[in-house]
Amino acid sequence: MTFIHRKDVKRLLLLFAGIFVLMFCLRLWYGYQFKSVTLYNEENPVESFDFGGRRNYASEKFSKGESPKAVALEAIAPDAGSQKYEKIARLKTKSLHYSKDEERIYQLIDSSQSIIQFENKTGNAGKRKLQLLIGVIPEKFDSFYIAAQRVGVIVERNVTKTDKTNEYSKLNAQKISLQKTLASLNELKHSPGKIEDFIALHDKIYAIETELQNLGVELGSFDTVNEFCTVQIYMYEGTVVPENVIHFSTRMVRALEWTVKYYGFFVISAGFVLGSIYCLLAIREFLSRLFKK
Structure with missing residues (x-):
């Protein structure tokens, strides 16, 4: 050898x-x-999308033959033949021109006749953050979502659509049941009995009326007047490191x-x-x- x-x-x-x-x-x-090559300031943590605030629901009409739920809805839902749903778009954005991009977002909200339901601004220049919860008209949801992605640099995005038809139907059924119970209890007020019984009856009626009011608030979110889809925007400021x-x-x-x-990788490979x-x-x-x- x-x-x-x-x-x-x-x-x-x-x-x-x-x-x-x-x-x-x-x-x-x-x-x-x-x-x-642009260097971003990644010191700003990307926060959670869950901003809180109100929930938005929308409706989508369909014929009875299109959905098996339509027949079940006829008995309890006042607007049978429609699907109730919740649609949420989430956008995480970093911006190198924060002031201009912030202005563009607000202009987009105004031009689309959307509503700001939650707003939070934090940080000084260089580390500013903006959180927005926006109610968007369902018909303009897609165009708004596409336009919002042109602002800044998208870090993350997603859209979630959840069917709320069953939930809406259950609320209506619960409302009808409580209304019948309340009517029966009100009839008992005219019957003879002990004072203790009338006090207990009054408390029962008050509790049911309170529950009906709370149900009314929940069902009010499904009203046609309040129909919106949700867009959650989180934008934080990125900084450029000048080349010089x-x-x-x-x-x-x-x-x-x-x-x-990488020389280490090369030497190990060559040695092998x-x-x-x-x-x-x-x-x-x-x-x-x-x-x-």
């Missing part, structure tokens, strides 16, 4: 050193070449970190390949000597 001479080792070391220097220089050149702020020493450190990392070749040659030489004997 041919042994590796000292000169070969020296040449191999020079080759690997040359590759390291070449990778370092290319990475340093890359940093200067792409001067337009990045010093040469910083570029050197970044280039060195990158070179060490060379080791495999060396083992194969050793096995080949051993077998050739064995068969010659």
